[in-house]
Amino acid sequence: MSAVRDPDGFAGFARLLYERARHAPDVVAHRFVHEDESAEELTHAALDARARAVAAGVLAATDGRPEPVLLLFAPGPDYLAALFGCFYAGVPAVPAFPPDPTRLARTLPRLAAIIEDAGSSTVLTTSDIAPLMADWLTETFGGRAPRLIATDTLDAAGAGTGTEPPPAPRTGVPALLQYTSGSTALPRGVLLDQDRLRANCAEIARGFGIHPGSSGGLWLPPYHDMGLVGGILTPLATGIPVTLMSPVTFLRRPLSWLRMVSRYRATIIGAPNFAYDLCVRRATDAEVEALDLSGVELAFTGAEPVRAETMERFAARFGPAGFRAASFLPCYGLAEATLYVTGGKPLGGWQTVSVDREALEARGTARPARQGQPSRSLVSCGRPGPGTRLLIADPATREPLADGAVGEIWVDSPSVTDGYWRRPEETAQTFGARTATGDGPYLRTGDLGFLLDDELFVAGRLKDLIVINGRNLHPVDVERVCEAAVPGIRRNCGAVFAIEGAAGGTERLVVVYEADIADEERYAEALDGIRRAVSRELNVRPGAVVLVRPRTIPKTSSGKVQRWLARRHYLAGELEALASTDERAGR
Known part of the structure; x- marks a missing residue:
């Protein structure tokens, strides 16, 4: 039409x-x-x-x-x-x-x-x-x-x-x-x-x-x-x-979406990362065979961390139905900028960088990983369009940072809004940021990231950032390790956060996941599996691990896990815990 x-x-x-x-x-x-x-x-x-x-x-x-x-x-x-x-x-x-x-x-x-x-x-x-x-x-x-x-x-x-x-x-x-x-x-x-x-x-x-x-x-x-x-x-x-x-x-019924796309020949589809994972997990061979996704020209993915492995799995599973891996377009945006800020190229697929995990966590630097080094793979969210400026700034000093340095993502764009309804102080703090030399105003996104060749790589949320023994840990990294190595937990249904240690000491890492098993005897295996995987892959021992009932991890209406609310429930003893290494977890 x-x-x-x-x-x-x-x-x-x-x-x-x-x-x-x-x-x-x-x-x-x-x-x-x-x-x-x-x-x-x-x-x-x-x-x-x-x-x-x-x-x-x-x-x-x-x-x-x-x-x-x-x-x-x-x-x-x-x-x-x-x-x-x-x-x-x-x-x-x-x-x-x-x-x-x-x-x-x-x-x-x-x-x-x-x-x-x-x-x-x-x-x-x-x-x-x-x-x-x-x-x-x-x-x-x-x-x-x-x-x-x-x-x-x-x-x-x-x-x-x-x-x-x-x-x-x-x-x-x-x-x-x-x-x-x-x-x-x-x-x-x-x-x-x-x-x-x-x-x-x-x-x-x-x-x-x-x-x-x-x-x-x-x-x-x-x-x-x-x-x-x-x-x-x-x-x-x-x-x-x-x-x-x-x-x-x-x-x-996740496949009802793809049937709709197939039936009405949609050319543009899109969703957060978890939705593509869900389609892969639920699809049967018969359902895939009945689909025609050859008309899809663009599959945008955003709103939560974009994972290369998710796109790879989706493209492999639905390739026989005509879906092209090049259709994926990772993008970045937020409500305070109306929506869209950066994106890849149509039919350009996705680009990743493998960075030295120690340099990223300890020094906030995205340095290419050498062979055999512990690394973290990050997906590019593309470039901003004409009229939009991105700045990576040190959130404490407000100094601009060089390419490859991790800092807070600041945005100057015609789509940046006037602020928050009836909240003048928060509006001034979030929408009126200026560099140490007075350049601005910029929108402070609260997201951490870095630029390489003008492409944006998002590393996590400033408020979600966990600092343990001087290392910066991003919850998404811990969650990715758990989901890759531990059976019996639900993907995209976990929350990782930090709490203050006893007597104000070192922060403790807390890992909460929805259980995907009904056999109580296997809960201990899942708890131990999470502890071992996080300790082995990230060299951090969780202070507490909790398994909760399915569909009880708090999420937004768009499916993003609300880690801050899960943390509040944990501290109040309100989690619907099935098994835990910590008595404070909940009922």
Whole structure:
């Protein structure tokens, strides 16, 4: 299908949808694949009409005030209509993952924190979710409970004829409050305006080489960065169709994603590293044989550490179905920069460097490893696009570092946002960084990395960094060693962190993993296997190893492990421990 030509100028995503509906009303904009793998399609005209109905309901409820509106929807057409309805109404949309009925004790507090932080007095949802939320909102907020609007019951009659263009975006009013996924801290609302959203969509289109024949096939959570900007807004901005499915569907049946890609001939797919691993583990020979992935031109991978071995396994497993290893495109981004910052080349595959582990951990230097030396393999996340500057800085002295030196990644880009909602001090600290000589401002990402030949290599998170006996250890390295050597633990379901030793002494390494075995007699083997593997490969003996029940390691909505929260549960004795070398682990 040919891409629709961009309207002249850009006056916000509501106006963009309006123009698409005028000039290509019957073109499918978004397709949503349900649990049973049936599909529901939304044309430009249908999405425009539904968005107008939502906008009319929002404006009536808020008396036209530009106050943040919380979106509480399962992934699907109702969510899309609500998102664009907020754009039409000129109010900040606050997308949030609906609470998980099986994990209310963990998901409801995060939702309450978002509502409190955003100051939302209106919640948009559907009639099946509304009754549960009404009781909870009253119990939690009392007389301050936000009003609920079930958008699937709104009457479209008062939404206008569809011939009136939407008003221009209101000056100073954000389009979105994009709450960070909370992998290292409690969520914060990132301010996103229409211009930065559009700029990042254009950068994604450039970096991914999107062309008139492109189409997307994604399961990513549609509430923030990768799923929202990459999966919903970029296709509309570039005029290409996208087929979506719920992350819940993917996690239950990972191959349903690849069947969707095969059936609808998607050319662009993408996910965090764990998703590709999950597909490899779950795929049967019969399922692979039934797939046709020859149309995939680009498979982006990001949002968590990118592992070369994962891409190698995926390419080997699905190569018989036509998947090309060169399709992989590692990339780097974050919510504070809207989404995309760097990426590889389309059909360029991935590039790795093998660095001396001791030099990296002890001196923060990425030096090529000699044969036989302990090494660490890192994947390049590509280069920034035009207009984006990367700087590797010493986080303590703010001095720029040379190529190959590990420091904090700083970003200067047209897509860097204005900061955090109602958090001026954090905004100044994170978005106003300057070097020792005054160069800036830069966004401090909190990520550690280095540059080689202008390519970015991410080494870990500054806040996750573990220092033991003067050595810098990254949790991902410890987790990789465990998953490669120890049977009986679930891949991508572990958390490694440090705690203070007795009487304030040397930090202790703690390793927590979900068990993948039901035989209690084998728990001791897994615990011992983790201790031996970490001691042998990294020369560090874990102070504590804990096995917990499956699906209890805290994760963000996009599947990233929340090490900080796992650490909090460990210290509070709240882990659902099955076996442990430490009595403090939990019940």
